[in-house]
Amino acid sequence: MIIDVSQGFIDNSYNELSKNRGAHVNNEIIYDHIKTLLIFENIIADDAKISWRIIKEKFQGIVLDEKKIVYFTQFLTLNGKTKSRNTFASQNINPIYKYANKNEIFDISVSLNPFDLQHYPIKLPRTIIKDLSSFKTQGITINKSLQSDKIISFTSINQYVQIRNELRKSTNYNRNSTLIKIFDDLNIITVYGNFDGASGVDTLNCLRLINNLRNSSTNIKEFWTLNIGTDVPSKKIIKYIEEELQFKYIHNHMINGVPVLRQFLNSQITNEPKEYNAETIKRNQPFFIQNILRKYKEYNINTCFCCSYSIVNNLIASHIHRFADIRKEFEDNKIDAIKATELSISGDNGFMLCPNHDKEFENGQIYFDVNSLKMVASDINEAAQKDYINSLIVMQPIPKDLLNDLFLSNVQKHITRTKANH
Known part of the structure; x- marks a missing residue:
């Protein structure tokens, strides 16, 4: 078995373990922790023979035999808590999608970071449950280290919108949160979001999920995303939003340069x-x-x-x-x-x-x-x-x-x- 480890994960592990935790780390230690996690997740056997390679990719995770991606969450704190409920699972998902699409890999799963397995089971805040439910709805497997009875597959856009907007009122969301509103009289769904940093990741994840559930609603005829921030995404991202996710991208009330x-x-x-x-x-x-x-x-x-x-x-x-x-x-x-x-x-x-x-x-x-x-x-x-x-x-x-x-x-x-x- 060949396991490709991303350079991004190697670098992040060295940074977290040596600088923030004061621990000794080398590539072999990283490989051992990954193997222990994969055995725990029942992804590989205890006696699996592994050939390790490092690939020059930024995503946080590994690729098994060029057929299966395992994506890792952010590191936990030293006492086993999530550092950020809004980015713990979703922050680094975009590079995963990009790599999977480029290499035509359709088997994707998500696991707890290998160096935090000792904290299993961890308490997952509602916002992380929402993100993992979004992943599950889009066909990403939630591995054992992150499983929870509260993780569901959304069955309709309305269900997703209701749960997400309920989270906005029960958590400390503010400008970094994406707001979704359905205008029944106009047959339009609008996604209001920023496109900078973690906010941009959240907005794109939201658009992907709604696109995945597009056929669940017969009354919604138009899908819009309205930029409420100041940063304008790249032309490549706008093309992805409009052509692959089939949303009209609107910034400053412009569509394709037309007011x-x-x-x-x-x-x-x-x-x-x-x-x-x-x-x-x-x-x-x-x-x-x-x-x-x-x-x-x-x-x-x-x-x-x-x-x-x-x-x-x-x-x-x-x-x-x-x-x-x-x-x-x-x-x-x-x-x-x-x-x-x-x-x-x-x-x-x-x-x-x-x-x-x-x-x-x-x-x-x-x-x-x-x-x-x-x-x-x-x-x-x-x-x-x-x-x-x-x-x-x-x-x-x-x-x-x-x-x-x-x-x-x-x-x-x-x-x-x-x-x-x-």
């Missing part, structure tokens, strides 16, 4: 707004949410901006300057179609709110106070009601540098409208 805004107007944009009617101006919720996530990337976007409500699927992208009023301004020729469309999706014109606070904000019972930098109850409420509403607002103040002119203008329009209605 997406134009796709939501009924004819070619000109300087003659009278060519369009009010129905031309759409809510464009996918882009509205993208811009809110971008604006508040340092803020906790997984909960209501007013309270601790954290059922992500139920959060509403609420306009500050009401969408109906934007349409009215367009009808009155105060703004053109492009301006109206841009305003309807601007991150400076929205918050993510729970259903109750969305209604209170719409009615003017609460408003954004530029002095305290958060929502407060308005004077249209009776005294007791005002105190009660304020007691439920636990929102952290928004950073002052996010209060640009457009945001402040929209806030003032909201205050003016709600006062006029009462």
Whole structure:
């Protein structure tokens, strides 16, 4: 039997064992630990005769007889804990996929790092269970050292989205997390994610999983991924996303260099707004949410901006300057179609709110106070009601540098409208 060990794993092992653990290490010690793990996993026999080779690859793992890949997780801490629940299993999976595709290897499995087998069985956080379930759904075998009754194969996109978004509310996810939203009225699924570092790995893993489950949903007709970060992936990655994973990649509202805004107007944009009617101006919720996530990337976007409500699927992208009023301004020729469309999706014109606070904000019972930098109850409420509403607002103040002119203008329009209605 020939076992090829990646240079990436050799280098990582030397670095971890000699520098971080103060242990003596050489290639033979690494090979012995790999063999012990493979015997434990029932992948090879106790008396297997092995010829070891080192291949110049970056992935963390080995290849058996050029037919089977065993991928290793990150090293544990000295006391047997996972260092990062968000990257423990998923961080280095992309090079595995790349090598497997290039060499037409279809048998892939994942194991605990060979030097951490003494900690078996390990406690796996829910985020790692999610990652391993994603691997299993895509045909990657979960070996004995990582097995858990909680690891499942996802059977539908909706199931995966629900579990993933539930994790967002129960863990400390923030800007490094990928958000998925299904727009039933548009028959679109959107994956909001970053494409830098560990965040990029998470986003790509998410896209692969959804693509794998594509046929499980008959109501989803379009698959989009919207970049909420500043880093733009390479042309090669974008090609992979669009051609192999069959997602439209959208960054700054561009698809293949063409402004997406134009796709939501009924004819070619000109300087003659009278060519369009009010129905031309759409809510464009996918882009509205993208811009809110971008604006508040340092803020906790997984909960209501007013309270601790954290059922992500139920959060509403609420306009500050009401969408109906934007349409009215367009009808009155105060703004053109492009301006109206841009305003309807601007991150400076929205918050993510729970259903109750969305209604209170719409009615003017609460408003954004530029002095305290958060929502407060308005004077249209009776005294007791005002105190009660304020007691439920636990929102952290928004950073002052996010209060640009457009945001402040929209806030003032909201205050003016709600006062006029009462």
